[in-house]
Amino acid sequence: MHVRNIVILTGAGVSAESGIDTFRDAGGLWEQHRVEDVATPEAFARDPDLVHRFYDMRRAAIQTKQPNAAHAALARLDREWPKKAGGEVLIVTQNVDDLHERGGALNVLHMHGEHLTAWCAACDARHRWTGPLSHRPPCPACAAPALRPDVVWFGEVPYRMDEIFAALREADLFVSIGTSGAVYPAAGFVRAARDLGARTLELNLERSQGSAWFDETRLGPATEIVPAWVDEMLG
Ligand code: OAD
Numbered sequence: 001m002h003v004r005n006i007v008i009l010t011g012a013g014v015s016a017e018s019g020i021d022t023f024r025d026a027g028g029l030w031e032q033h034r035v036e037d038v039a040t041p042e043a044f045a046r047d048p049d050l051v052h053r054f055y056d057m058r059r060a061a062i063q064t065k066q067p068n069a070a071h072a073a074l075a076r077l078d079r080e081w082p083k084k085a086g087g088e089v090l091i092v093t094q095n096v097d098d099l100h101e102r103g104g105a106l107n108v109l110h111m112h113g114e115h116l117t118a119w120c121a122a123c124d125a126r127h128r129w130t131g132p133l134s135h136r137p138p139c140p141a142c143a144a145p146a147l148r149p150d151v152v153w154f155g156e157v158p159y160r161m162d163e164i165f166a167a168l169r170e171a172d173l174f175v176s177i178g179t180s181g182a183v184y185p186a187a188g189f190v191r192a193a194r195d196l197g198a199r200t201l202e203l204n205l206e207r208s209q210g211s212a213w214f215d216e217t218r219l220g221p222a223t224e225i226v227p228a229w230v231d232e233m234l235g
Pocket of ligand 1: 016095205207
């Protein structure tokens with residue numbers, strides 16, 4: 001099939017070799033913390049201090065990490081593919097770190113939000129935010145002490161689904177990288193892409209839960225298999 005438009009879904013496995021914990025691998029974040037304690041709207045209502053401290057730590061930690069060879073390779077594809085093939089690349093990431101952007105990628109959509117954005121529950125404004133939130137700083141727009149992490153919690157609706165499905169409809173190739181396929185709706189993109197006629201490729205350390213839905217699976221660390229695939233695509 002002639003490939004023009006590519007949609008790439010990324011997950012925690014892309015950032016693992018930058019030193020950011022994944023969620024479901026041995027020692028992953030959801031082994032260290034209960035989702036119900038730190039990643040639901042109910043948890044935030046019950047114990048906002050705990051939730052803020054958790055995200056303050058994560059926000060501080062990601063700023064000490066650097067993009068790796070997988071982020072760099074995807075950024076190269078993002079920049080060079082339109083010239084080579086006349087099509088588009090969209091990176092849909094479940095990651096809340098900014099390593100795709102710091103790696104140089106331009107077309108990145110954060111469906112689960114971003115650590116480096118604060119969202120005001122009083123006035124709905126969003127602000128770039130690199131410091132802590134646990135001391136309840138005032139919203140720069142409305143001054144209410146109502147900022148929360150701009151991260152999609154369990155039970156909340158992921159961002160920009162319309163744009164994602166519009167891109168899937170136009171995609172010739174769907175590539176899933178470093179994600180376990182455990183969390184919907186992202187886990188369902190592969191089937192949607194297939195139904196809409198795209199070829200599907202999985203790049204992961206191990207087979208994901210939805211592995212059977214992919215036309216092809218390549219296994220290995222992201223810093224090795226992603227640059228190799230990008231080299232192949234760019235010839
Ligand atoms: P998971 O922790 O569920 O899965 C990470 C995947 O990356 C696993 O399949 C690993 O095998 C793979 N992996 C680990 N190291 C890798 C490496 N070096 N190279 C390639 N692959 C590697 O993380 P996600 O699938 O991203 O949502 O999790 C999805 C969502 O669940 C997250 O966005 C988060 C979480 O709960 C929210 O917080 C809303």
